[in-house]
Every structure is written in C-alpha cells, then in structure tokens.
Amino acid sequence: MSEELNLNEMLQIRRDKLKKLQEAGNDPFKIEKYDVSAYSADIKENINSMQGQQVSIAGRIMSKRGHGKTTFMDVQDGKGRIQSYVKVDGLGEAEYDVFKTYDIGDIVGVEGEVFITQKGEISVKASKVTLLSKSLQILPEKFHGLKDPDLRYRQRYVDLIVNPEVKEKFLTRSKAVKAVREFLDERGFLEVDTPILNTIAGGASARPFITHHNTLDIDMYLRIANELYLKRLIVGGFDKVYEMGRMFRNEGMSIKHNPEYTAIELYQAYADYEEMMNITENIVAYMAQKSVGSTKITYQGKEIDLTPPWNRMSMKEAVKKYTGIDFDDIKTDEEAYEIADKKGLDLRAGLTKGHILSEIFEEFCEEHLVQPTFITHHPVEISPLAKRNPDDPTITNRFEAFVNTWEIANAFSELNDPIDQRGRFMDQLKQRELGDDEAQMLDEDFINAIEVGLPPTGGLGIGIDRVMMLLTDSSSIRDVILFPTMKPIISEDK
Known part of the structure; x- marks a missing residue:
C-alpha cells in the first residue's frame, strides 16, 4: 500500500511541476517544432570534425547527475545516447533553476557545443535546454528495467525506450x-x-x-x-x-x-x-x-x-530416416492407421494413407530438422x-x-x-x-x-x-x- 501511495505521490509531483510550468507560460505541449541539427551516433562517429561545433539535439532524459551548479544528463535520441553537460554559467541562473525541475523521461532539446570531457566522454556543453514534452509517467529503474515479458509486449513504447x-x-x-x-x-x-x-x-x-x-x-x-x-x-x-x-x-x-x-x-x-x-x-x-x-x-x-x-529430402524419405517406416510398403489406409496406432498416435476417422504420412512426419520428424x-x-x-x-x-x-x-x-x-x-x-x-x-x-x-x-x-x-x-x-x-x-x-x- 505504501509503495502504491509513494508512486501516486511521485506521479502527482510531476503533474504539479507541469502545472507550474504552464502557469509561468512555459507549457511544453504548445511547442510544435524543434530544429534538430545532429544525432548522437553521428556526433560520436564524426567527433574529429564535429568537436567544437554548435549543434542542437533532441531526445529523452535517461539519467541526471547533479553536482551543485553542474549537471550531467544522458539524452537518448533516435540513434542512441549522448551526454549533455549543463552548467549554471551556460544557461543562466533562472533557466538553470527551471532545468533542475526536469525529470527522467522528459523530452528536451539541447543547444550547445560538442566537446570531450576530461574523462574522455563525448558530450554537448549546453547553452540552452528546452523542455519539449513532460513525461507524466515514471520509467522503469535502469538497473532492473522493464523485464516482465507480458508488460514489455503491452507497453512496447516503454520497452523500446x-x-x-x-x-x-x-x-x-x-x-x-x-x-x-x-x-x-x-x-x-x-x-x-x-x-x-x-x-x-x-x-x-x-x-x-x-x-x-x-x-x-x-x-x-x-x-x-x-x-x-x-x-x-x-x-x-x-x-x-x-x-x-x-x-x-x-x-x-x-x-x-x-x-x-x-x-x-x-x-x-x-x-x-x-x-x-x-x-x-x-x-x-x-x-x-x-x-x-x-x-x-x-x-x-x-x-x-x-x-x-x-538439404533436400522427400517426406517419405524423412519418415523412413527418422522412424524406420517405409510408406512405399504400406498399401492401404487401414495399414497406415495400424502403423500410427503402434506409434501412439490417436487419429480421427476418415483419414487416408497420405494424411497419416503427414501426421507421422509432423510428430516424429520435424524435431530433427535444425x-x-x-x-x-x-x-x-x-x-x-x-x-x-x-x-x-x-x-x-x-x-x-x-x-x-x-x-x-x-x-x-x-x-x-x-x-x-x-x-x-x-x-x-x-x-x-x-x-x-x-x-x-x-x-x-x-x-x-x-x-x-x-x-x-x-x-x-x-x-x-x-x-x-x-x-x-x-x-x-x-x-x-x-x-x-x-x-x-x-x-x-x-
């Protein structure tokens, strides 16, 4: 009960954040377009030529790690993930305070310069972060993820994220x-x-x-x-x-x-x-x-x-190879029924020798065809x-x-x-x-x-x-x- 209550509280907090943004005139759902100039994979693959360039990327916040007036966040776009380095000096104090309210799962646009951190991480140093869509649900925790197969199929959109x-x-x-x-x-x-x-x-x-x-x-x-x-x-x-x-x-x-x-x-x-x-x-x-x-x-x-x-093999050849039964020696439907009965098959009435050949093939031969x-x-x-x-x-x-x-x-x-x-x-x-x-x-x-x-x-x-x-x-x-x-x-x- 307490876990459900906590979840409901967290969901309500997200709705409250959205309401404050809307009251301040920053409704993300009114934004219709955002100009994307680069994707994560393209930046990483072409880092030698793109380092120092100004880019605008867009995607979903997958993680945030804050250190006072500095935040690192991973943004996932259509081609992968890239780190964004967000500093109060780059955004300005007021904008940075708004940015700090953004949640994992929110969709943002980031404008900034491509650079490599001291730890060797290809990143975008943000000069502007725009909230493009507010996520009102909570993504599965990253270490456990979405593992329940039934839920994965029902919520494929989350599974893909x-x-x-x-x-x-x-x-x-x-x-x-x-x-x-x-x-x-x-x-x-x-x-x-x-x-x-x-x-x-x-x-x-x-x-x-x-x-x-x-x-x-x-x-x-x-x-x-x-x-x-x-x-x-x-x-x-x-x-x-x-x-x-x-x-x-x-x-x-x-x-x-x-x-x-x-x-x-x-x-x-x-x-x-x-x-x-x-x-x-x-x-x-x-x-x-x-x-x-x-x-x-x-x-x-x-x-x-x-x-x-x-490989190529006739159905009769497969049955003979895997069961030892030679259907060329079986002349009547009655004989075929007797063979099927000996093999433990309970078949309905009205079948012919050909039907029974197929039934024996399905039951005893298909498992060998790797x-x-x-x-x-x-x-x-x-x-x-x-x-x-x-x-x-x-x-x-x-x-x-x-x-x-x-x-x-x-x-x-x-x-x-x-x-x-x-x-x-x-x-x-x-x-x-x-x-x-x-x-x-x-x-x-x-x-x-x-x-x-x-x-x-x-x-x-x-x-x-x-x-x-x-x-x-x-x-x-x-x-x-x-x-x-x-x-x-x-x-x-x-």
Missing part, C-alpha cells in the same frame, strides 16, 4: 524486409496489393476470423492467405508478382504463432517448385546477409548455416492447390522449408488443371463435413480463373516473423512483432 536491444531487433527486421523487396524487385517481380477482407477464406488450410459487412449483409473473412488472388494476376498476364503483408488466422497462440502475422507470397509464371526452392534459399540468405552481415547465425546457442544450397532442409513431395490429400507429381500422382511437387525444426516456407508447382482443382476442393468440403474447420472452401471464381488459363506457375510463401526470430535470436514471435496480440487486462473493479 529502456531496452536498447529491443530497438535493435526491429531495426534488423526493417533491414531484412527491405532486403526481401530488393531481392525480388531486382529479379523483375511486381509488388501488388490484394484484398484483406474476403468473401471466401481461401489459399490455405486454416481457421479464419469472421466479421460482418452491414451494407451487404454478408459475413466476410480476414484473409488467411493471398494465394488465390495472386494466381488470378498470373492468369491476367503478370508473369512475376509478390505481396508482403498481414495474414490472419483464428488459431492457437504460442511462441511461434500470433493471430496476425507477416508473410510474403510470390508467384512466377513458367516456373516450378524447383525454381521456388532456389528463390527460397537465396532470399533467406540475402535477408541474413543484409540484416546481420552473415549467412551463418547462432540461434539460442545453436549454429545454423543458411548458406545455399540447403539445419535448413527442404521437405518435398507432400501427399495430394494435404496439398489441394499443388500440382501432382507426373511419376506418382499420389504426391505433389511441393516443399516446405524447415529451419530450427520450424516450417518457414511453403511452395509448390501450382495446380493449373481446373477439373482436378474442382475435385480437390470437393474433397476439402468433405473434410469440412467430417469436422475439419481448417479445410478449404470452394471458390467458384478461382476455378473460373484457371479455366480461362493459368500457365505453369511456381508459388512460394515465407513466414517473415519466424525468419526474423532466427535472425534476431528471439525465443518468441512476440519479440519480433512490435505490437503482438494480447489478452486485454480486465479491471478487478468490473
């Missing part, structure tokens, strides 16, 4: 996202925008978010993928297209799953899944090189080499949009890319046979009737589009957030999303 390494992660993310666009733009891909609000949730097997459009009086869905629209553009004559943006899936939350996440999907006419493998390994390596300076990274103590070429690996030739039952393998029509020319046991990409030679596509959609509808609410819906307009004619096409989707977890050594997807989805805090008074 007091934990510099967090800001670095998002700067790395920005570089990596820029690298994706560079890579594709240089290869002739066109960036496009497709609808986020859909009348049919298609392009992936996932549970959608449902909303209602009042004017049309219809239910609509936040997109779970942008695949079907992008393939319509290939039909329309764009040979290389991509879109990077938010996808939404109404599914569980975990360290690898957020209900809204960033993905990129790209499609190339007259290409196949082999070409998509080439793009995948090279684009991820390019992201790493551009954002962290190397294709060899360390994730949670594990060395991972993203340098192409990556180094980058392409798993190829998925069963047709779990690949409703992928082209069949011409030598074995029970499998598809599809792959998933795994790194650190996670799927980071999914791609295939696109199914462009409209008759086969309709049959696949009908099979998906049967799965929905059996209780699979992630099975795909029937999209008649998409079938019409490929009846118009979809050329042989390769398509690829990459989960940007999972790649960023790897590149920033982050243990949770929430660490690489600025504002992750959080359960609202409900007041105890309600």
